[in-house]
Amino acid sequence: MIAQIACFALNGLEGVPVQVETDVNKGMPSYEMVGLPDTAVKESKERVRSAIKNSGMLFPISKITVNLAPADIRKEGAVFDLAVAISLLKASEQLVGAAVEDIVFLGELALNGDLRAVNGVLPLIISAKARGYKKFIIPCANAAEARYLGGAEIYPAATLLDVVKHLLGIERIEPLETAQFVPHSSGKNTADLKYVKGQPVARRAIEIAVAGGHNLLMVGPPGTGKTMLARCLPTIMPDLTFEEALEITKIHSVAGVLSEEGIVSERPFRTPHHTATTVSMCGGGNRIVHPGEISLAHGGVLFLDELPEYKRSTLEALRQPLEDGTITVSRAGGTFTYPARFMLCASMNPCPCGNYGSANLTCSCSAGEIRRYRKKVSGPLLDRIDLQVEVDNISYDALSSQATEEESSSVRERVNEARRIQRCRFEESAHKTNAEMGEREMRSFCSLSKECDDILRSAFERMHLSARARSRIIKVARTIADLDACEYIQPKHIFEAVSYRLYDKMG
Ligand SMILES: Nc1ncnc2c1ncn2[C@@H]1O[C@H](COP(=O)(O)OP(=O)(O)O)[C@@H](O)[C@H]1O
Ligand SMILES: [Mg+2]
Structure with a gap:
């Protein structure tokens, strides 16, 4: 089965859409990832594999192909981890009934399945919103910067398992409440x-x-x-x-x-x-x-x-x-x-x-x-x-x-x-x-x-x-x-x- 998950990559201060496509089918077991630079591929593949296993889900023993499209934009690996993991779970039929098509997934995975902060979440969400996306799942650690954006449902998650439970409706994550911006001094500068x-x-x-x-x-x-x-x-x-x-x-x-x-x-x-x-x-x-x-x-x-x-x-x-x-x-x-x-x-x-x-x-x-x-x-x-x-x-x-x-x-x-x-x-x-x-x-x-x-x-x-x-x-x-x-x-x-x-x- 093929699954498609939305993600965004940073290009300067703009986010550009990246589709993570995963094909899981019968055949000689293998795990290929294309569309990322070599070192980033290698690192991301291993993080995703460990995170899925350590979250108590199945890493499919099948012929797996993950493609990050379009191929011609320069991408860093970490921000795609969550999208890759979700597409793998979807393609291996572990997310049956979960609606994932209209959600943008952002976040790096730790080997134990924890979601780690990534850089540029704010510009990524702003760009994705401009393209009509309204739902986002992001690492908890990035919640502070996303809080100020109205007009979107932003779900902060701590682990891959939390994301899966949310998608399957087992345990819903509360969306972020929009915060009001108030300019103020951090108090670090005591000069006057x-x-x-x-x-x-x-x-x-x-x-x-x-x-x-x-x-x-x-x-x-x-x-x-x-x-x-x-x-x-x-x-x-x-x-x-x-x-x-x-x-x-x-x-x-x-x-x-x-x-x-x-x-x-x-x-x-x-x-x-x-x-x-x-x-x-x-x-x-x-x-x-x-x-x-x-x-x-x-x-x-x-x-x-x-x-x-x-x-x-x-x-x-x-x-x-x-x-x-x-x-x-x-x-x-x-x-x-x-x-x-x-x-x-x-x-x-x-x-x-x-x-x-x-x-x-x-x-x-x-x-x-x-x-x-x-x-x-x-x-x-x-x-x-x-x-x-x-x-x-x-x-x-x-x-x-x-x-x-x-x-x-x-x-x-x-x-x-x-x-x-x-x-x-x-x-x-x-x-x-x-x-x-x-x-x-x-x-x-x-x-x-x-x-x-x-x-x-x-x-x-x-x-x-x-x-x-x-x-x-x-x-x-x-x-x-x-x-x-x-x-x-x-x-x-x-x-x-x-x-x-x-x-x-x-x-
Ligand atoms: N005009 C001033 N009024 C009050 N304190 C001063 C003044 N100029 C210097 N000082 C004192 O001397 C210290 C060193 O000043 P600083 O601003 O670092 O000098 P500069 O950068 O010109 O070498 C200050 O922290 C302050 O305690
Ligand atoms: Mg000085």
Whole structure:
């Protein structure tokens, strides 16, 4: 008898349908599986065989052929285990009367028959739902991420035997109850702007950066609060909407880094170490292509602490995603495009000793040393960083002062208001923030008066700015004007935006 069972395979962030067809008939006993890469076949065959036996069911001694169709898509073995086992049981007439045709089965089997979690359950279910499937059986361990999807019957199962009992109507599994998404902090990040003393320029810069989705570089001596300020970024970012949370969760699900909670409920804050390779930063892998740090940071912040310590090639690889908001990775496993729209925040010392430019410390580096150090960060990358600010040492008095600094939640209110203005502005387009504007949008929304244009022209000539730096200054000025609730960019906004091109000033 032949049985057909529905399953889905991951292709980037999408699920593609895979039919598991099993033929069990009389003949020389054998067990063949086709349509999977060799190693995956071997592993999956053995897991399924053991799981069936150890669940107290019969592994048929017949001529068995399992086919995973279509053959031309790249598949990983583990997610198909459950579908293969069910199709084998169906084809060997151990599931008589059970309706299995309209169910999608997802899950890896352990040798003892337990169902193990698989990566990407959320995107797989979303794709399957779009194709009209409404019933799913998934591992219990993946239930958390599937809970938020309405409009489907999702049954979480602990073992193969539980699935069989459910299908035969012996013991039904309760479908998941749909949960309501509520954005909230995990509590892991205890940073708050109220703990940051002084540093008014940097505080203002991170507010502007978050308000308009701009990239930010903080330059200053060690121990002045750069890392501390960066950690405050997520605390002033707007709440995630459900759609954003789903998109981010899909990426984290494919990468297998979801927390127990299932859905990503706060904006990511990724801090890859400076030894990170280009693959871990941008994505890659052999058989399957994993999303990299920049995709895991999608919708949130990618923080590169001590920027010049990172490998030059890794930093160069960030240039294209910084422009496009996506990353395309080609590997033997195929070519995948993952979202990568993140806010880049970087920090660095101004020179190897860290004191260059400081108001009260002396720098001991030679001009050559400083140049070499700065050169580690390429001009084209810096060009893409809209705000570059200096974070200087602060006095003991300022540090020990009892004066209260503004807390994150009230900064966040201003950010939310600026974002609301941007949402109205970009109602008709896919953009969300000023930083994403293209030439066309800039023409409509950033017209400059003669006075503003003159200020910009003189800065452009004085600081030898690039054309890209010029547009970035205009976008930042737009955000500053939004924070000011001004419809048009004013001279003071341009002045302030120009002041955040520290690196251009330093030359
Ligand atoms: N502006 C500041 N206000 C309050 N504490 C600060 C400030 N700057 C530094 N500190 C203290 O010094 C520590 C180190 O700061 P950090 O942010 O790591 O410096 P950086 O990244 O600039 O080297 C912080 O954890 C904090 O205790
Ligand atoms: Mg630091």
